[in-house]
Amino acid sequence: MEPFGYVRAGTVREAAEALAEHPGARCLGGGTNLVDLMKLGVERPGLLVDVSRLPLDTVEELPDGSVRVGATVRNSDLAAHPLVRDRYAVLSQALLAGASGQLRNAATTGGNLLQRTRCPHFQDLSKPCNKRTPGTGCAAREGTHRDHAVLGHSEQCVATHPSDMAVALAALDARVELDDGRTTRAVPADRFHRLPGDQPERDTEIRPGELITGVVLPAATASLPSAYRKARDRASYAFALASVAAVLSTAEDGTVAHVGLAFGALAHKPWRAERAEAALRGAPATEDAFAHAVERELQAARPLRDNGYKVPLARNLAVDVLTRLAARRTRPGTLQEDS
Amino acid sequence: MAGHPDKGGATHDDSARATGHRSEVTLTVNGTPHTLLLDHRRVLLDVLREDLDLTGSKKGCDHGQCGACTVLVDGRRVNGCLLLAVTLDGSEVVTVEGLADGTGEPHPLQKAFLDRDAFQCGYCTPGQICSAVGMLAEAAAGHPSHVTDPAAPSGRPVRLDAAEIRERLSGNLCRCGAYPHIVEAVEDVI
Incomplete structure (x- = not known):
């Protein structure tokens, strides 16, 4: 690991100023990914700005009924928080499907969003990687890519984003709050991460000098039936092969009133299934309709040599989750099955 | 490093x-x-x-x-x-x-690991035991896990069965494969 300076920020402004003054600086939250990447030599920041003790460690309801999650709230605390468990079940489930108890105790909300891909070529300095070192090529496209993208990838990069949490945030229409020390702005969660295009080194829309201060969960999706389902090689403690986050409510006549659907592990970002959502709004909430809509979404898939299995896997996960959600009665504040 | x-x-x-x-x-x-x-x-x-x-x-x-x-x-x-x-x-x-009490008496989980023969080579054991101590506190504080029924009321202590223990300790690998006895040792102290 390269030597680096360290500063513990007391305020958001202090953190933003340190980031602005040192272009090679990185924010340190729980460090569960960044410290590992520093050990591997993938990240070599000259300065770490420790934001883990900023006063952004609360989950609170806002007057408009939305819920604001501070950037330094730990993943385990967020998953267990009553406001999240009772109103945004998909988020709690997604967090608990990721990593281990120890990692969730350290990992922060902001850090989870900013974690890097687990593409083995990105983590291996002996391999070419356009994300790690632009212009060097991609070892995954023709190499080991069983875990890689089937949607939205580019010639330059076929990596996936590893977060489970971010997939739930996309389906919930959450917003990511950013602050550069002078102004704040909010970006929809499903627009925060980018597709790789010809700039795979840029994972997100965050600008130099900005830090994540929080995430807002909107009132509009509070207490709607929602669920997260993840397929992985082991029963626990493994990244997704494919995952789905779904929010679904139905009207009295059995049609879809609200639907939010996002896939994990299929793309460089959580993949918001906008085509499927558009097809489902007002449509009958039936297994056939879900299958038709999800297949329409996945028509855009362009699997690589060894990851074609992800397309039917994602389809089946999504149809199953939506069908189960449709069987529930929309009853605010509860998760009880219709009986 | x-x-x-x-x-x-x-x-x-x-x-x-x-x-x-x-x-x-x-x-x-x-x-x-x-x-x-x-x-x-x-x-x-x-x-x-x-x-x-x-x-x-x-x-x-x-x-x-x-x-x-x-x-x-x-x-x-x-x-x-x-x-x-x-x-x-x-x-x-x-x-x-630091888990033993002031008199040097081992922590109940340490005793349970011995009683249940919950290790072979022992290399993962300190991590397993510290993880189990933390995990029991999390469950008592009402933290759910991936296998907890989502309909379970939030904020109440979670009852730990073997599936819960396995899921909550999945961040501790044991290359000797002592998992069955590790689960039994943790069940002994619940």
Whole structure:
């Protein structure tokens, strides 16, 4: 690991100023990914700005009924928080499907969003990687890519984003709050991460000098039936092969009133299934309709040599989750099955 | 991470200030405060093992994947290999060496691991036990897991069956495959 300076920020402004003054600086939250990447030599920041003790460690309801999650709230605390468990079940489930108890105790909300891909070529300095070192090529496209993208990838990069949490945030229409020390702005969660295009080194829309201060969960999706389902090689403690986050409510006549659907592990970002959502709004909430809509979404898939299995896997996960959600009665504040 | 340039003369220089690539850090480990001047690159696991001679916490993968380095920081289980010690200034750390009570009587989980023969080579055991201590506190505080019924009321203690124990301890790998006895040992203390 390269030597680096360290500063513990007391305020958001202090953190933003340190980031602005040192272009090679990185924010340190729980460090569960960044410290590992520093050990591997993938990240070599000259300065770490420790934001883990900023006063952004609360989950609170806002007057408009939305819920604001501070950037330094730990993943385990967020998953267990009553406001999240009772109103945004998909988020709690997604967090608990990721990593281990120890990692969730350290990992922060902001850090989870900013974690890097687990593409083995990105983590291996002996391999070419356009994300790690632009212009060097991609070892995954023709190499080991069983875990890689089937949607939205580019010639330059076929990596996936590893977060489970971010997939739930996309389906919930959450917003990511950013602050550069002078102004704040909010970006929809499903627009925060980018597709790789010809700039795979840029994972997100965050600008130099900005830090994540929080995430807002909107009132509009509070207490709607929602669920997260993840397929992985082991029963626990493994990244997704494919995952789905779904929010679904139905009207009295059995049609879809609200639907939010996002896939994990299929793309460089959580993949918001906008085509499927558009097809489902007002449509009958039936297994056939879900299958038709999800297949329409996945028509855009362009699997690589060894990851074609992800397309039917994602389809089946999504149809199953939506069908189960449709069987529930929309009853605010509860998760009880219709009986 | 190779080496630790600060080990030696500079490590306990209390007069030094937090500048450059080193900072003064105070950690309370198993009840004893230690003030150290540490290179920012040093992780908690290495400080425990190399500076404080607490070699119970083990280095398995050194990448947060195996759990052998699990310790309790401010009561929460974490991977010591991924925590930069400089970030922990003022924290309370408990390692496997600190679990016994004041009279030297082993922690109930330590006794249960012995009674159930919950190890073979023993390398993962300190991490397993520290993880289980943290995990029991999480369940008592109402933290759900991946296998907890989503309809279970939030904020209430979670009853731990074998499936819950297995899921909650999935961050601790055992290459000898002692999992069945580890689960039984944890069940014994619930």
